[in-house]
Amino acid sequence: MKSDEAIVVEHLSKEFRIPHDRKVTVYEHIVGLLKGGKYSYEQFQALDDVSFTVRRGETFGVIGPNGSGKSTLLKILAGVLYPDSGTVRVNGKIAPFLELGVGFQPDLTAKENIYLYGSIMGLSKKDIAERYDAILDFAELRRFENMKLKNFSSGMAVRLAFSTAIQTDPDVLLVDEVLAVGDGAFQEKCSQKITEIRQKGKTIIFVSHDLTTVERLCERCLYIKNGRIAAFGKTPEVIQQYLREMNPGHKSDNQIGIGSEDGSNKVTDDPNKCVYSNDIVSTGVTNNTYQEQMPVEEQQSNYYSNLIASNVHIGEYTYGDPQIFIWTNKYHVYIGKFTSIAQEVKIIVDGNHNTDWISSYPFGELIPGVPKHPDHPVGKGDIRIGHDVWIGYGSIIMPGVQIGNGAVIGSGSVVTKNVADYEIVAGNPARHIRYRFSPEQIDALNKIRWWDWPKEKIIEHASILQSGDIDQFIERFS
Amino acid sequence: MWLVDYRDLIWNLTISDLKVKYQSSVLGFAWSLLNPLLMMLVLYFVFSNIFRFEQEHFALYLLIGIITWRFLANGTMTAMGSIVGRPGLVTKLYIPRQILVMSSVLSSFISSILEFAVLIPLLFILGAKVTPNILLFPFVHGIYFLIVYGASLVLASLFVYFRDLNQVWDVVMQAGFFLSPIVYPISIIPAAFLEYYMLNPMTVLIETYREFLLYGVTPSLASLLALLAVGAVMVGAGTLVFKRLERRFAEEI
Numbered sequence: 179m180k181s182d183e184a185i186v187v188e189h190l191s192k193e194f195r196i197p198h199d200r201k202v203t204v205y206e207h208i209v210g211l212l213k214g215g216k217y218s219y220e221q222f223q224a225l226d227d228v229s230f231t232v233r234r235g236e237t238f239g240v241i242g243p244n245g246s247g248k249s250t251l252l253k254i255l256a257g258v259l260y261p262d263s264g265t266v267r268v269n270g271k272i273a274p275f276l277e278l279g280v281g282f283q284p285d286l287t288a289k290e291n292i293y294l295y296g297s298i299m300g301l302s303k304k305d306i307a308e309r310y311d312a313i314l315d316f317a318e319l320r321r322f323e324n325m326k327l328k329n330f331s332s333g334m335a336v337r338l339a340f341s342t343a344i345q346t347d348p349d350v351l352l353v354d355e356v357l358a359v360g361d362g363a364f365q366e367k368c369s370q371k372i373t374e375i376r377q378k379g380k381t382i383i384f385v386s387h388d389l390t391t392v393e394r395l396c397e398r399c400l401y402i403k404n405g406r407i408a409a410f411g412k413t414p415e416v417i418q419q420y421l422r423e424m425n426p427g428h429k430s431d432n433q434i435g436i437g438s439e440d441g442s443n444k445v446t447d448d449p450n451k452c453v454y455s456n457d458i459v460s461t462g463v464t465n466n467t468y469q470e471q472m473p474v475e476e477q478q479s480n481y482y483s484n485l486i487a488s489n490v491h492i493g494e495y496t497y498g499d500p501q502i503f504i505w506t507n508k509y510h511v512y513i514g515k516f517t518s519i520a521q522e523v524k525i526i527v528d529g530n531h532n533t534d535w536i537s538s539y540p541f542g543e544l545i546p547g548v549p550k551h552p553d554h555p556v557g558k559g560d561i562r563i564g565h566d567v568w569i570g571y572g573s574i575i576m577p578g579v580q581i582g583n584g585a586v587i588g589s590g591s592v593v594t595k596n597v598a599d600y601e602i603v604a605g606n607p608a609r610h611i612r613y614r615f616s617p618e619q620i621d622a623l624n625k626i627r628w629w630d631w632p633k634e635k636i637i638e639h640a641s642i643l644q645s646g647d648i649d650q651f652i653e654r655f656s
Numbered sequence: 657m658w659l660v661d662y663r664d665l666i667w668n669l670t671i672s673d674l675k676v677k678y679q680s681s682v683l684g685f686a687w688s689l690l691n692p693l694l695m696m697l698v699l700y701f702v703f704s705n706i707f708r709f710e711q712e713h714f715a716l717y718l719l720i721g722i723i724t725w726r727f728l729a730n731g732t733m734t735a736m737g738s739i740v741g742r743p744g745l746v747t748k749l750y751i752p753r754q755i756l757v758m759s760s761v762l763s764s765f766i767s768s769i770l771e772f773a774v775l776i777p778l779l780f781i782l783g784a785k786v787t788p789n790i791l792l793f794p795f796v797h798g799i800y801f802l803i804v805y806g807a808s809l810v811l812a813s814l815f816v817y818f819r820d821l822n823q824v825w826d827v828v829m830q831a832g833f834f835l836s837p838i839v840y841p842i843s844i845i846p847a848a849f850l851e852y853y854m855l856n857p858m859t860v861l862i863e864t865y866r867e868f869l870l871y872g873v874t875p876s877l878a879s880l881l882a883l884l885a886v887g888a889v890m891v892g893a894g895t896l897v898f899k900r901l902e903r904r905f906a907e908e909i
Contacts (some may be wrong), residue, residue, distance in 0.1 A: 194907065202818070202819045203818055203819050203820035204768065204815070204818045204820050204821060253747070256748030256750055258746070258747055258749065260903045274748065274751065276748045276750045277744065277748040280745055280749055281744055281749045283672050283676055285676045285679060286672055286675060290672060290675070293668055294672050295666050297664045297665040297668040297669075298668075298745065298749070300665075301664075301751075302664050303664045303668075318816060393697045515705065534678070
């Protein structure tokens with residue numbers, strides 16, 4: 179290995195087995211054997227013969243759509259997953275920042291957690307003792323040194339984690355979109371710290387959906403698609419190819435005015451991308467085509483909070499810009515495919531206030547020093563929104579609500595109760611208006627599930643999907 | 657060697673484990689001492705009055721059996737969940753995974769040592785024959801640690817793939833409790849079965865503890881070496897199984 183190489187990856191392949199019938203207990207295995215069943219599974223090639231070299235001291239970007247193998251690659255580099263074949267050689271100490279605060283114990287104090295987390299990140303006791311003050315000062319948590327972590331807000335906990343992790347002084351840093359943590363001011367400190375690390379000549383591998391940041395930080399970039407290297411080289415060229423492939427209809431849409439031929443615009447590259455603003459989340463759920471119809475000024479300059487990003491799951495081709503309110507990470511939001519979300523839509527996951535308390539004010543969230551109460555604010559479970567749903571302008575979706583496939587939510591509705599498949603509701607609170615189709619038709623549509631068709635098939639049958647020939651449609655595809 | 661390289665981490669995980677365990681209850685550490693003592697009282701009442709076992713120092717006999725057994729039962733039971741219970745430490749960064757098992761067994765080990773520490777004054781109070789043989793304790797307990805650690809490596813790695821193993825193991829432990837000479841004197845075992853009965857390493861171990869703690873007998877070198885061999889084989893086999901199963905931990909958790 180040459181001395182100017184930080185990471186050499188050669189012919190890396192990784193295959194996952196996805197069992198058809200997942201058995202996780204002794205009992206299930208015995209029952210499976212008695213039935214004479216075989217262990218059938220599907221194979222999924224997450225990485226296929228990937229080779230590349232990262233130079234020492236460079237900031238190296240990895241981009242690609244969801245499920246392309248980015249995370250698998252990062253986990254193999256981190257040593258968490260083992261490759262099926264191929265080799266990875268790393269020159270020096272590697273620090274994975276895949277998630278911050280791994281191993282934190284909520285029942286211990288900030289001080290105890292610094293020692294625990296520091297040693298998890300590979301610092302010796304002596305190292306931590308030396309850097310202890312620096313960690314607390316950087317996190318701006320000196321006052322809370324002896325407070326138990328469970329009383330910290332999620333922002334404070336992430337700050338503590340980042341400040342500790344950054345002290346590890348690694349040669350190679352693996353970063354998976356966790357750079358941006360805490361409030362605006364702390365963000366600024368973080369990016370300064372990252373710049374500092376870069377200037378020290380450390381190697382950084384940066385995996386992100388945020389093409390703007392990748393372009394700003396990375397000299398070279400790797401574009402992975404379906405587990406293979408689709409492009410590799412100078413960042414602007416790789417990003418340009420990525421945008422072109424992700425958005426094949428792009429050229430014909432030029433009349434809309436926001437061309438991205440120079441690869442420098444802010445077009446959201448990924449349908450699943452979520453953009454955050456502190457704890458209140460605004461998602462940039464977009465299919466490019468729709469995004470481009472919006473004036474560029476309207477795009478908010480938001481930032482990521484990875485802790486909660488993982489709780490928002492949005493299907494392909496869904497578009498819109500809803501505000502998603504998440505305060506804790508207890509609950510998830512699932513939004514299906516082909517769902518249309520108009521402007522000013524609010525999805526409240528767990529922002530409810532306790533109305534049976536003396537005060538409904540979230541003291542622990544907003545006033546530093548007041549321990550955070552675990553039951554404030556409250557949610558009622560995950561929000562699930564089906565496929566092919568239309569949510570009208572200004573609607574509000576309340577906690578725990580489930581909305582079926584093909585439902586229509588009239589403008590300005592406040593949805594407090596579950597909405598059935600292909601039901602139309604409107605009003606405050608939202609009431610049943612009618613069903614779009616007969617029960618038999620709805621049944622048939624739910625069996626056809628056209629939203630799960632491959633893209634080619636959808637394109638082929640787009641005309642019938644955009645027609646009222648429901649009986650013909652059902653007859654043809656049932 | 658991971659044991660040296662990661663000694664600070666192992667220690668920190670062990671200590672935080674103990675802190676969390678004992679901070680969360682009102683009586684804290686007192687519980688882990690009260691528990692075996694209360695159990696001893698119940699069993700003493702049942703077995704000395706109802707079954708009328710004739711055994712010298714039966715109360716202490718019981719207590720040593722219980723405390724010894726507790727390390728195996730608690731140690732393996734908590735260590736079994738040590739991999740599955742810390743998914744972040746398995747899927748988000750790399751540390752040698754046996755550290756999680758090691759620190760879990762270590763924290764049970766420390767609890768066990770404290771339980772034995774309470775036993776010592778009781779030996780004097782209840783008039784047992786205390787001899788310098790009791791200094792063998794660190795050595796024997798060290799061997800015992802190896803046995804529990806070896807078993808835990810196998811259990812913790814299998815538990816990743818078989819999530820009801822804890823139920824199975826619970827039953828095994830209950831059976832083991834009565835198949836080992838904890839609540840009854842070994843003399844009630846019919847001579848014909850004694851040969852097989854002594855194949856249980858826990859029997860040999862519990863008897864060894866009683867010999868040097870309670871009856872002032874020096875254990876035979878042969879039995880100590882046999883125990884050491886069992887410990888070494890357990891750790892060896894455990895490591896082998898663990899290394900094999902470890903490769904897909906991050907995918908299964």
